[in-house]
Amino acid sequence: MSDRLRVACVQLTSGPDKSANLERAESLVARAASTGADVVVLPEKWNAIGGAEVLHAASEVLEEGESFEAMRRWARGYGITLVGGSITERRPGREKLSNTSLVFAADGELAAVYRKIHLFDVEVGGQVYRESEAEEPGSEPVVSPGPEWPLGLSICYDLRFPELYRILALEGALLVTVPAHFTLHTGKDHWELLLRARAVENQLYVAAAAQIGQTLPGRPPSYGRSMIVDPWGLVLAQAPDEETVISAELDRGRLEDVRARLPSLAHRQEAAYRWPQPV
Numbered sequence: 001m002s003d004r005l006r007v008a009c010v011q012l013t014s015g016p017d018k019s020a021n022l023e024r025a026e027s028l029v030a031r032a033a034s035t036g037a038d039v040v041v042l043p044e045k046w047n048a049i050g051g052a053e054v055l056h057a058a059s060e061v062l063e064e065g066e067s068f069e070a071m072r073r074w075a076r077g078y079g080i081t082l083v084g085g086s087i088t089e090r091r092p093g094r095e096k097l098s099n100t101s102l103v104f105a106a107d108g109e110l111a112a113v114y115r116k117i118h119l120f121d122v123e124v125g126g127q128v129y130r131e132s133e134a135e136e137p138g139s140e141p142v143v144s145p146g147p148e149w150p151l152g153l154s155i156c157y158d159l160r161f162p163e164l165y166r167i168l169a170l171e172g173a174l175l176v177t178v179p180a181h182f183t184l185h186t187g188k189d190h191w192e193l194l195l196r197a198r199a200v201e202n203q204l205y206v207a208a209a210a211q212i213g214q215t216l217p218g219r220p221p222s223y224g225r226s227m228i229v230d231p232w233g234l235v236l237a238q239a240p241d242e243e244t245v246i247s248a249e250l251d252r253g254r255l256e257d258v259r260a261r262l263p264s265l266a267h268r269q270e271a272a273y274r275w276p277q278p279v
Contacts (some may be wrong), residue, residue: 008033016046075107076108081111084104092112101113111144112145117158143173169203174204176207195227199231
């Protein structure tokens with residue numbers, strides 16, 4: 001297993017125009033690859049953002065859509081592992097869509113598929129969000145083999161559910177990716193806090209690629225601040241408030257040292273834990 005891994009996160013402002021989003025994403029993926037990145041992470045719904053009508057129009061059946069083919073081509077062309085943020089997936093025979101993260105290996109082959117488990121049905125900052133109106137939740141955590149480093153997959157609102165990240169860590173993930181479209185209202189108070197917490201409590205690296213700016217008319221801007229965090233909770237890279245790329249080198253020795261000096265994962269007492277029963 002390679003001791004070092006360079007990861008890059010793409011930060012962009014997507015909208016409802018799928019063709020424009022693909023064109024802009026391609027230029028930023030090229031820029032990310034030019035940093036020497038082994039792994040490149042795109043944001044949530046990088047190919048199209050909008051209401052239910054936009055999502056249905058942009059949705060793709062896996063292996064048939066233009067976004068799928070573009071990601072395959074980028075991974076193969078640049079020789080990178082590409083974590084394709086997420087796209088809206090249309091699954092035959094299902095009424096609702098899936099918010100799906102795809103991992104492509106450096107040869108362009110599909111390595112993993114993760115469907116977002118936790119849907120953002122909330123009222124915050126005077127705004128109502130109901131992802132479940134157009135989407136259905138996924139049903140299982142996924143760890144991709146990655147380029148010698150196992151990658152744990154998650155999407156945006158998943159970040160608030162620590163049990164998911166603990167499962168990913170116990171299943172071998174050394175790096176967890178968090179493509180996101182965080183709101184400004186929640187992002188300014190919770191984004192960095194949650195990313196660093198997930199890294200610290202699971203003693204792994206976190207790479208979070210975010211949307212930035214005005215992605216939805218009539219809604220507050222997206223928070224941005226894409227970030228790469230180490231297992232001690234130190235921020236290795238953070239994006240400014242613009243479309244850009246950040247990158248950092250990850251050190252497996254650093255991760256192993258943290259786990260050896262403060263072996264909280266090894267100190268877990270599984271027999272003492274239980275899920276509370278509904279009253």
